[in-house]
Amino acid sequence: MLVCKGMQQLKIFDGHNDVLFRLYLKNKKNAYLDFIQGDNEGHLDLPRMKQSGFQGGFFAIYVPSPEVGVVDSDKPVKYDEMEKDEYSLPLPELIGADIALPVVIRKISLLSEIEKNSQGQVKVCLTGEDLENSFKHNVLSIIMHIEGAECIDENFYNLEALYRSGLRSIGPVWSRPTIFGEGVPFAFPQSPDTGGGLTDHGIELIKHCNNLNLIVDNSHLNEKGFWDIAKYSHHPLVATHSNSHTLCPHTRNLTNRQLDAIKETQGMVGVNFAPAFLRQDGKMLADTNIQIIVDHFKYLVDYLGEDHVGFGSDFDGAMMPKDLNCVTEMPKLIELMQNQGFDLSLMNKICHQNWLSLIKKILK
Numbered sequence: 001m002l003v004c005k006g007m008q009q010l011k012i013f014d015g016h017n018d019v020l021f022r023l024y025l026k027n028k029k030n031a032y033l034d035f036i037q038g039d040n041e042g043h044l045d046l047p048r049m050k051q052s053g054f055q056g057g058f059f060a061i062y063v064p065s066p067e068v069g070v071v072d073s074d075k076p077v078k079y080d081e082m083e084k085d086e087y088s089l090p091l092p093e094l095i096g097a098d099i100a101l102p103v104v105i106r107k108i109s110l111l112s113e114i115e116k117n118s119q120g121q122v123k124v125c126l127t128g129e130d131l132e133n134s135f136k137h138n139v140l141s142i143i144m145h146i147e148g149a150e151c152i153d154e155n156f157y158n159l160e161a162l163y164r165s166g167l168r169s170i171g172p173v174w175s176r177p178t179i180f181g182e183g184v185p186f187a188f189p190q191s192p193d194t195g196g197g198l199t200d201h202g203i204e205l206i207k208h209c210n211n212l213n214l215i216v217d218n219s220h221l222n223e224k225g226f227w228d229i230a231k232y233s234h235h236p237l238v239a240t241h242s243n244s245h246t247l248c249p250h251t252r253n254l255t256n257r258q259l260d261a262i263k264e265t266q267g268m269v270g271v272n273f274a275p276a277f278l279r280q281d282g283k284m285l286a287d288t289n290i291q292i293i294v295d296h297f298k299y300l301v302d303y304l305g306e307d308h309v310g311f312g313s314d315f316d317g318a319m320m321p322k323d324l325n326c327v328t329e330m331p332k333l334i335e336l337m338q339n340q341g342f343d344l345s346l347m348n349k350i351c352h353q354n355w356l357s358l359i360k361k362i363l364k
């Protein structure tokens with residue numbers, strides 16, 4: 001077990017990962033075993049998470065655009081384009097529930113197989129209390145999240161089935177437009193105010209989320225969509241994997257005005273480790289010093305206070321800085337933060353307590 005500098009290992013709950021997408025791309029029946037036994041590929045698997053104190057998180061279900069196909073391991077985001085001084089990548093077309101739902105069902109099945117075959121090491125949590133108990137007992141504690149609500153039909157006929165399957169968190173968009181709203185293109189330097197807000201269906205979706213006590217994620221939404229959620233949601237505002245727009249003026253990041261609203265509602269921001277959302281020059285380069293993650297934490301803790309910031313890694317969903325290219329490197333980041341004045345109480349808040357408190361407020 002990795003232990004930081006004579007200190008006890010801190011337990012981590014993380015705002016966003018895409019390991020289910022990585023496993024789905026293998027296109028094989030027993031991909032769940034690769035996760036449980038550890039395939040040592042990508043950024044995450046169960047043995048490496050356990051070794052690192054990574055004890056839980058939002059597990060995203062993402063649907064690739066059909067034109068990208070399942071053989072392309074990257075989301076339709078071109079990293080080489082994101083090495084330029086300025087860029088604005090076009091977004092794929094909207095996809096319908098008829099295409100998205102079978103993919104989502106396969107990923108839910110994959111997650112269920114992981115849980116069922118884990119011999120009690122993994123649990124998909126349904127309430128805040130559930131999460132707290134499972135986390136306390138060192139079980140990998142998962143909140144099922146959809147990154148883009150394409151699988152939900154315009155009449156919301158299948159929302160109840162998704163809820164019953166364990167879905168507890170919804171991002172109305174993954175950048176690509178949905179019938180619920182528009183997301184941000186991957187653009188730098190640019191404001192997140194890139195288009196229209198939620199549609200009427202989007203407003204209805206938020207009302208359903210309020211009624212079912214589902215978490216709504218603002219990461220990937222444009223600014224107008226964010227303000228619509230602020231208007232219609234009864235819950236604290238959450239951005240599971242976004243950073244400060246002041247430090248890195250990328251569309252995927254949050255302006256100070258948005259941070260004010262998150263603070264006002266006692267919400268949360270999960271800090272994303274992808275270089276393009278961290279660096280002042282917006283470049284997606286693995287050759288990025290992880291100090292810049294600490295800088296975003298300093299800014300956000302300063303701005304929002306100690307109780308509203310956590311991790312939102314984007315492991316297995318984005319490029320990582322070269323020194324953080326696997327979950328087993330997390331203790332290195334934690335140690336760097338501790339060496340720069342983040343004391344044990346604050347580190348415990350950032351590592352898991354803030355996420356757990358937020359989830360407990362919403363998932364009743």
Ligand SMILES: [Zn+2]
Pocket residue numbers: 147219220241317
């Ligand atoms: Zn994302």
